[in-house]
Amino acid sequence: MAGLQALSLDRVSKQYGAARALDDVSLTVAGGEFLTLLGPSGSGKTTLLMSIAGFVAPTSGHIRLNGQPIEHLPPEKRNFGMVFQGYALFPHLTVARNVAFPLEVRGTPRAEIEKKVKEALGLVQLGAFAERLPRQLSGGQQQRVALARALVFAPHLMLLDEPLSALDRKLRADMQIELKSFHRQIGLTFIYVTHDQDEALSMSDRVAILREGKLLQLGPPSELYERPATRFVAEFLGKSNFLSGRVERRSADGFTFRCNGLSFEHKGIDAPAIDSEVLMALRPERMRVVEGDDRPRNTIEGSIAEFSYLGTAFHLLVDTVAGRLAVTVPTWRHGGPPAIGSRLTVGWDADASIRVEHD
Ligand SMILES: Nc1ncnc2c1ncn2[C@@H]1O[C@H](COP(=O)(O)OP(=O)(O)OP(=O)(O)O)[C@@H](O)[C@H]1O
Ligand SMILES: [Mg+2]
Structure with missing residues (x-):
């Protein structure tokens, strides 16, 4: 897997007509960190993640990976793993083929694909399910396939947009633990979006609170909970x-x-x-x-x-x-x-x- 990657955003703004989806956001994510973006609907979480991924071009500001600007790079050159809400697996492909897909489009040799798919499926404990179709899996298992598919090409950074929102409470709790131990094992940098404050508190190294495109406060969960700077943060987190x-x-x-x-x-x-x-x-x-x-x-x-x-x-x-x-x-x-x-x-x-x- 790739080395640890630090990402920094320097005064990033995104304007959609009159609406400001991101308003002068600056932050640094350390290599290996688990950073969570938390905020109400419409606060700019997905826009921020999409800007990092390269699907949204900021109106102004800079995004750097290990100090190097990446704004000019198309998404596929950024080499980030992504899991989006709804997990969109290819329904007609087996689990193994779904996971192999990012390697196939990169022209990876066949033998290497087989080896890497096996490793990735092992990591999410789905080795035994390689030949099934997505519809023969539970929601949580499908979620893990999406995760394996995002990890298989050794991304620099993982971007996850509400990856657990489709799951029921129990499965969600199990997956939180799995994701967290997974993050510990592979030591990748994670940027994670959630609506769920308990999830943000329990999983993150640091949490960033967004509102109306602005970064309000950023810190470790205990600091945000025990020393919220504003009424909004105190109410939003607990x-x-x-x-x-x-x-x-x-x-x-x-x-x-x-x-x-x-x-x-x-x-x-x-x-x-x-x-x-x-x-x-x-x-x-x-x-x-x-x-x-x-x-x-x-x-x-x-x-x-x-x-x-x-x-x-x-x-x-x-x-x-x-x-x-x-x-x-x-x-x-x-x-x-x-x-x-x-x-x-x-x-x-x-x-x-x-x-x-x-x-
Ligand atoms: N393509 C677009 N064109 C115009 N406005 C947009 C576009 N994408 C997002 N917006 C607006 O930007 C703001 C931030 O949207 P964004 O999707 O980033 O919010 P979010 O925090 O991810 O919300 P949610 O929790 O509901 O997913 C919203 O007001 C949204 O309506
Ligand atoms: Mg969103």
């Missing part, structure tokens, strides 16, 4: 409550903010000016129902408006003077299902809140 308030007092390690007549303490390195407006994000799992002699730094009273049972946890919606707050309570901490309308106090520690920007 669930979050938001409290908006005004800075009342500053302390050595944070500040106190006032929100709907209550004061809350925040611990963090940022130090906004007294009286400035702040928006604070609070993850539901960092909040708790206050019971016994537990005394979290911040508390607020409320009543249960809704709850749902999720197996491992209850998800409560609690009406308070600061609005409706979502609180996740592990099931084992709770006797039975909570009663709608019952009063309770919820609380959180000062280091649980995250200061975010409005979008």
Whole structure:
């Protein structure tokens, strides 16, 4: 397989008439990295992938592979492996012939084709299925054939556009694990598009959040989840409550903010000016129902408006003077299902809140 390939995008934009599908995107993907593009529908994920692949010509900006510009290269010269949504296998060709196809069009000698197809099918654990037709395979198996076909010619880089979206939940989870271990084994550079935030969090080395063609934030999953820069990122990656308030007092390690007549303490390195407006994000799992002699730094009273049972946890919606707050309570901490309308106090520690920007 090819050596590790680093890819960089330098201020790449794509204009379709009046619409800006990509807006000044710069990023670098390290060799061997698993980078995921995550964003709502229409945010430019496919356009970005297609620009890298060479099927879309950016209106401006540069794309470089190991420092060398590749904009002028047609897709087949870029030598990237691609798996697109829907996986489009040739229905009349066997699994082996499907996988052989990219080698045949490159004029690879027959003996070598046989050897490489065997290797690629082994990698996706479909060695025994070589002579079947696509329709004789399950969705997940077809998906793996598409993957083998993308890998067989030793691509520099793998581009995957929602490759698992057609699969059911269980198969999808299995394939996530397979893809990930596969990435580890062969050490290729992966650029992966998904709508699914759990998939993005669990599989990626880094995640790039896109919105309206702009790159909003790029970082390791834990950094994006624990330190989202904006309200949009906090909401898009996981669930979050938001409290908006005004800075009342500053302390050595944070500040106190006032929100709907209550004061809350925040611990963090940022130090906004007294009286400035702040928006604070609070993850539901960092909040708790206050019971016994537990005394979290911040508390607020409320009543249960809704709850749902999720197996491992209850998800409560609690009406308070600061609005409706979502609180996740592990099931084992709770006797039975909570009663709608019952009063309770919820609380959180000062280091649980995250200061975010409005979008
Ligand atoms: N060929 C085209 N001509 C005109 N506009 C286009 C074209 N391709 C994409 N667009 C527009 O560019 C924007 C980004 O599209 P893109 O397909 O990259 O989004 P996406 O993030 O992949 O969305 P999804 O999650 O729905 O697949 C959209 O507003 C889309 O309508
Ligand atoms: Mg798309």
